[in-house]
Amino acid sequence: ILVVCKFMKLSCLVVARNEELFVEKCLELLHPFVDEIVFVDMSSEDKTKEIASKFSKVKIYDYPYSEPVDMGKARTFSLSKCTGDWFLQVDCDEFYPPESMKKICEFVETTDAISARVPYFNLSWRHGYKQILDHYPDRLYRTDVVEKYEGVLPRDMTIVKEEFRLVPHKG
Secondary structure (H helix, E strand, C coil), X not given: CCCCCCCCCEEEEEEECCCCCCHHHHHHHHHHHCCEEEEEECCCCCCHHHHHCCCCCEEEEECCCCCCCCHHHHHHHHHHCCCCCXXXXXXXXXXXXXXXXXHHHHHHHHCCCCEEECCCEECCCCCCCCCCCCCCCEEEEEXXXXXXXXXXXXXXXXXXXXXXXXXXXXX
């Protein structure tokens, strides 16, 4: 399968720890549509890294795990390894079907926007249960817009660069 994005380079950022149940399906669905997958492993104790390494577009980086989990720092580290014009920030238990990925690629090729909210499904939900989410956070960003991530789980936030903000960030 050819990469759908023709002019813009699309990266995917994944931070994972002990996700062997979900990582293969997640990466399998993303792989045909992205130019690279920046995969940051936080000291997994299962086969997460081994499974991720089977995909040719995956670039694996190690990041130390500690409690409490500072996902902001881990995601900022993944962003520092990104080479795409755009990136999609994905958790291993998320499901982006091919139709969604095609729309993402069309979007990044034609938009003047700097980010987007992207609907997704969660792989960890039991089969047969309908997922109704009222809010999707922005997960798709132009790479030059994001300064960093900050926050400890379960709260982490994307911080955009000053020139893209309407309201100055405090903190």
